[in-house]
Amino acid sequence: MQPKGESTVRILAIGDIMGRAGRECLEIGLQEAKNQFMPDIIIANGENASGGFGITEKVLQQFLQDSGIHVITTGNHWADKKEIYTYKSKYRELLVPANMYNVEETREGFVVKESSSGCRYAVINLLGRVFMKGENRCPFLTLDRVLQQIPPAVKVRVVDFHAETSSEKQALAQYAVGRVSLFYGTHTHCPTADERIFAEKTGFVTDLGMTGAYDSVIGIETEHSLRRFLDQPSKKFEPSKKDPWFCFLVADVDQATGHCRHVARFRWKMSDMNQVGDSTT
Ligand SMILES: [Fe+2]
Numbered sequence: 001m002q003p004k005g006e007s008t009v010r011i012l013a014i015g016d017i018m019g020r021a022g023r024e025c026l027e028i029g030l031q032e033a034k035n036q037f038m039p040d041i042i043i044a045n046g047e048n049a050s051g052g053f054g055i056t057e058k059v060l061q062q063f064l065q066d067s068g069i070h071v072i073t074t075g076n077h078w079a080d081k082k083e084i085y086t087y088k089s090k091y092r093e094l095l096v097p098a099n100m101y102n103v104e105e106t107r108e109g110f111v112v113k114e115s116s117s118g119c120r121y122a123v124i125n126l127l128g129r130v131f132m133k134g135e136n137r138c139p140f141l142t143l144d145r146v147l148q149q150i151p152p153a154v155k156v157r158v159v160d161f162h163a164e165t166s167s168e169k170q171a172l173a174q175y176a177v178g179r180v181s182l183f184y185g186t187h188t189h190c191p192t193a194d195e196r197i198f199a200e201k202t203g204f205v206t207d208l209g210m211t212g213a214y215d216s217v218i219g220i221e222t223e224h225s226l227r228r229f230l231d232q233p234s235k236k237f238e239p240s241k242k243d244p245w246f247c248f249l250v251a252d253v254d255q256a257t258g259h260c261r262h263v264a265r266f267r268w269k270m271s272d273m274n275q276v277g278d279s280t281t
């Protein structure tokens with residue numbers, strides 16, 4: 001990772017944090033990442049943070065207050081913990097996908113904030129339609145509408161597109177080129193090794209991968225998942241605790257233009273906290 005330039009803002013983005021193993025992994029890994037990279041803005045997806053399904057207010061507060069995460073995005077599991085209906089309006093830092101069928105207000109899908117370094121930025125949360133449950137509204141047209149609501153002076157713009165297919169993620173990213181600074185996918189729980197910068201403007205990776213237990217089936221205990229695939233009766237469907245990894249992306253964005261200058265992907269294995277894989281673009 002190159003040193004941060006004077007006019008750049010540094011963003012650290014984390015995908016789906018899966019259950020207790022993911023939260024514990026985050027606690028250790030994020031502190032180390034803060035020391036190493038000194039990010040100005042930290043964004044994470046919390047849709048699986050509490051027991052693998054949804055997010056409780058207690059966990060949300062831990063993320064915002066203890067971990068120092070600035071914006072929490074979500075996805076198709078946003079409402080799995082029903083208490084979210086009672087507390088979500090209290091937290092502008094908590095986003096639910098702007099175009100999801102069971103989300104009424106587009107405003108909940110984005111937020112404009114200011115970093116402690118004085119940089120105004122926007123975060124947008126959208127959901128895919130391909131292989132996703134429900135009649136979700138068009139993410140392309142919703143992105144257009146959301147961008148119209150963000151003041152032109154806010155150049156630094158980040159999108160978490162929570163979607164199943166690589167093609168839909170890459171299509172929306174290409175649609176957004178030059179209009180957003182950083183665009184990444186979440187939801188599959190599998191990191192992709194394709195980070196790059198489109199048109200020297202928009203940083204991109206198809207999926208950030210989860211922060212959680214990788215000896216599993218996308219974070220779920222293998223035995224529980226296998227039973228479902230084999231049509232065997234099983235009441236349990238719980239997150240695995242085995243072999244947690246902290247996966248994240250660091251991006252530097254020019255504050256004046258909103259263009260992405262640098263993007264790097266990391267995955268840290270928690271058992272030894274050694275950096276076992278990273279790449280730099
Ligand atoms: Fe997820």
Ligand SMILES: [Fe+2]
Binds near residue numbers: 075076077186187188
């Ligand atoms: Fe999801």
